[in-house]
Amino acid sequence: MHEDGFSQALSKRGVSRRDFLKFCTTMAATLALPASFIPKIAEALEKKKKPVAVWLEFSGCTGDTESILRATKPTIAEIVLDVISLEYHETIMAPAGKAAEKSKKDVVKDLKGKYIAIVEGAIPMKDGGMYCTIDGHSALEIAREVCGNALATLAVGSCASWGGVASAAPNPTGCVGVKEAVPKATVVNLPGCPVNAENITATIVHFLTFGTLPALDSHLRPLFGYGKRIHDNCERRMHFDAGQFVRKWGDEGHRLGWCLYDLGCKGPEAYYNCPTVKYNEGTSWPVQAGHPCFACAANNNWDVMGPIYSRLPYVVGAGYQLMADKIGLGLVAAAGAGIVTHAIVKEIKTRGIKQTNETEEQKAERRIDNAEDRD
Numbered sequence: 001m002h003e004d005g006f007s008q009a010l011s012k013r014g015v016s017r018r019d020f021l022k023f024c025t026t027m028a029a030t031l032a033l034p035a036s037f038i039p040k041i042a043e044a045l046e047k048k049k050k051p052v053a054v055w056l057e058f059s060g061c062t063g064d065t066e067s068i069l070r071a072t073k074p075t076i077a078e079i080v081l082d083v084i085s086l087e088y089h090e091t092i093m094a095p096a097g098k099a100a101e102k103s104k105k106d107v108v109k110d111l112k113g114k115y116i117a118i119v120e121g122a123i124p125m126k127d128g129g130m131y132c133t134i135d136g137h138s139a140l141e142i143a144r145e146v147c148g149n150a151l152a153t154l155a156v157g158s159c160a161s162w163g164g165v166a167s168a169a170p171n172p173t174g175c176v177g178v179k180e181a182v183p184k185a186t187v188v189n190l191p192g193c194p195v196n197a198e199n200i201t202a203t204i205v206h207f208l209t210f211g212t213l214p215a216l217d218s219h220l221r222p223l224f225g226y227g228k229r230i231h232d233n234c235e236r237r238m239h240f241d242a243g244q245f246v247r248k249w250g251d252e253g254h255r256l257g258w259c260l261y262d263l264g265c266k267g268p269e270a271y272y273n274c275p276t277v278k279y280n281e282g283t284s285w286p287v288q289a290g291h292p293c294f295a296c297a298a299n300n301n302w303d304v305m306g307p308i309y310s311r312l313p314y315v316v317g318a319g320y321q322l323m324a325d326k327i328g329l330g331l332v333a334a335a336g337a338g339i340v341t342h343a344i345v346k347e348i349k350t351r352g353i354k355q356t357n358e359t360e361e362q363k364a365e366r367r368i369d370n371a372e373d374r375d
Contacts, residue, residue, distance in 0.1 A: 041205060057090050116152055169302075196279065199273070233275040249263070266305050
């Protein structure tokens with residue numbers, strides 16, 4: 001472990017006590033902890049030593065590294081210099097070649113069972129793992145050595161968590177996630193395409209604060225980041241409930257911020273904290289920017305959720321398909337299989353009755369419906 005604690009390292013770099021407490025507040029919020037836990041987080045970070053970490057990159061697009069490079073709470077410099085002691089990361093480390101590999105091997109040898117492994121990218125299993133090699137060793141071999149001797153392994157991004165796009169059918173290289181490749185490793189899956197860097201930091205902060213890894217779901221994902229359904233926290237939810245769906249890219253409903261379900265949004269079946277944590281300094285996330293969620297943090301989303309821009313496959317007990325096809329033609333209830341009941345407003349397109357006191361959104365909806373009738 002590094003000699004300095006988190007608070008001491010920040011102090012040496014001129015970071016004020018106030019900013020340190022802001023960081024603790026952000027971590028408490030990300031971990032879904034009440035404000036009463038902020039002093040406990042601060043105390044733990046002041047006293048605990050920084051954990052040593054080794055970041056491995058396998059079959060992936062480096063999107064998760066790109067995500068952490070753009071982190072702001074804290075920044076990548078603060079993560080590398082203050083939150084953890086990052087001893088190995090191919091993309092950002094200074095050494096190269098044999099010197100770089102020595103850094104990794106020294107950690108595995110000298111700190112067995114005491115360091116954190118962070119893995120990005122899927123691990124090819126077919127043909128002995130020959131489809132991804134580093135320094136003459138397959139990703140499978142490296143993962144078994146590094147993750148097998150680590151205190152814990154964070155599988156960051158969907159590829160490392162369950163194989164991601166690299167494992168989509170027909171999966172010619174036999175890509176899998178870390179847990180499948182190294183069954184005995186203690187793994188926390190942090191899927192996402194890319195992962196949100198705040199979830200990585202929060203997981204480490206939880207470990208430093210409580211001495212344990214956060215509570216996980218059946219897919220080994222932390223409940224604080226993956227315990228709530230995107231649909232239930234989406235800012236477009238009101239339009240779903242009102243039966244206001246975007247029909248075509250760039251149509252009036254799209255410009256007014258209506259629900260993207262009809263364009264393939266998988267929010268009703270996706271669990272991630274995108275709507276609350278967001279990206280780019282917390283300013284936005286895909287749905288807010290006008291693009292449907294494609295359930296990037298869901299296991300095997302490429303194969304089980306259908307094409308990105310097609311509606312969800314039929315969900316038992318849910319009336320989504322009927323709702324999107326028959327807006328305003330009755331009251332549709334969708335319940336069961338984890339799907340909450342949604343009440344859809346009564347018909348607003350009534351023939352022969354003069355409409356008064358319309359809102360701008362109702363006017364826009366009527367214009368869209370009329371245009372569809374003409375088509």
